[in-house]
Amino acid sequence: MVLEEENEPIIRVSGLLTRFGSQVVHEGLDLEVRKGEVLGIVGGSGTGKSVLLRTIIGLNRPAAGKIEVFGRELAGLDAADRRELEQRWGVLFQNGALFSSLTVAENVEAPMREHADLPAALMDELAGLKIAMVGLPHDACAKFPSELSGGMRKRAGLARALALDPEIVFLDEPTAGLDPVGAADFDLLIRELSDTLGLTVFMVTHDLDSLYAICDRVAVLAERKVLAVAPIAELEEHPHPWLQSYFHGPRARAARKARQ
């Protein structure tokens, strides 16, 4: 948490082109993520939401275009600089992607062990703290990922993503597969962490409730680019047919009603 708050873009993607073989996923995609905001990424299946996330964190190599995170261009970094940058963000993968041979506490400690210089006792304490902060019971620390439910695994994944107090967290469908109560809790948790820790949240989601509940702005992916980035109230008025059906379908109406 850096105490001087500014409204500057923390991630800037410009002219992004990604493709797999002959299939073009993004073409001329531009996106800015502001510091401290919760940005939701929506789009139909196959519009490359997860691909965009993976490209920003460097798991996919774009065919063209520029990606700047914290004002530094990713493509030009050497290995040491990259490692340093990677410590400043955390990623929650779709199914948690916990290391199955480690306990939950060890999973959370893994990034600390690799990247930070911490005494072992403090590391245990901090892992316990992170696990408690994401709302897992204390006895979950010693459990293995295969012994947890899907929702608990996501929470544990979030605890690992937060292990080094990152400035950005990338969440890939954090509430998919959770029951509505669990999903609402998770939304609340993300919002709360974002507020108290000053996190910037980049969240790929399908969950309309999450969009209404916690996102400051929403970016819509369609036609291989970002169609619009705006607070959700503005997007509802957007004339694009996909957005119209997205925000005025029966599920959206229900989510909006729940919000009011």
Place this chain on the structure above:
Amino acid sequence: MVISEVATISTARAKGNQPSDTTWLEQGQGGVLHLKGNWTVAHARRIDNLIRQVRLEPGSVSQLDLGGVTGFDTTGAWLLLRLADRLSISLPDGITAAPHGVSELVQRVSAARAEPADPSRGGNPFVIILARLGNATLEAGREAGAMVGFMGATVAAAMGALRRPARLRLTATVHHMERAGLNALPIVGLISFLVGVVLAFQGAAQLQRFGAEIFVVNLIGVSVLREIGILLTAIVVAGRSGSSYAAQLGSMKVNEEVDALRALGLDPVEVLVLPRVLALFLMMGPLALFADLMGLIGGGLMAWVALDIPPTLYVDRLTNAVSLWTLLVGLVKAPVFGALIALVGCYAGLQTGGSADSLGRQTTVAVVQAIFIVIVVDAIFSIFFNIVGV
């Protein structure tokens, strides 16, 4: 007044765009302790030391001033709480001049502060070892029982397929026959050829002492056909296909594909196990025959080169030394070994738990157990053939 040595050490983090900075404490007037610098995870070791070195009487400080803090995160909050505990300062009243968001964070961390775990383990070490031994024995017994049950289920599925051949997955079976049988030919052939060469060379060196070089042909013929060809094939196939079956079925298990089959009303044994077992059952014989041939060729080549036994003489001696029975005694074991390797591999795969670790362990188990069982069964065959006098 600077109260700690550590204060003057600057951070090692000079590289990158983060400002190089320090963390320190200063004692002010009227029971105020000023926290300065960067209270983040990057400086945790320093802060941890700093707090340990604080030599202030509890009660002599009543306020923590955070006005000089330039960076703060959950780690900082955790350590701040520890400092407050040490100085018996009650929070959040004891904090002043906290920058925006900091007191919320401290409260959040304070609320989430986990109660210390009490691992109440222990007990008599002798009892623990005994219990572990007992559990391992029971586990081994259960394992053996389950394995036999699994074999039974496979045989039952095979019988079912025999009665209604339409249920047999022919495409899958042929696919596995190609992968485990046809594609294994080069490696099986090469290994067998080389072992034939070695056998001829070593055998010749010993037999030469008795002037009985020519008996090297008998040695090669009998040992390759009866034992070495089939054993080598079995070991290669266990390493190649047994492990791959365990890994395939194991990752399907982890991925809940096996459960999905069951939920669709399909029997995983029939769909997954039977084609593999059948494929190895059928292909092991041809593979072993090929291994026999290559072993004989390797031995013959070495006999020619090292002992001047020409191929015509080699073949002539060979037909005298071995009969069709020698070959059959070796080959009759092949389908049994093949089926066992596939069964053990599939069983190990289906026993996989939910983790990558478990998958690796089961793959190892598949290979080790398969080779072990093959050699045990080979010994049993040997005794049996000895009794019936083949």
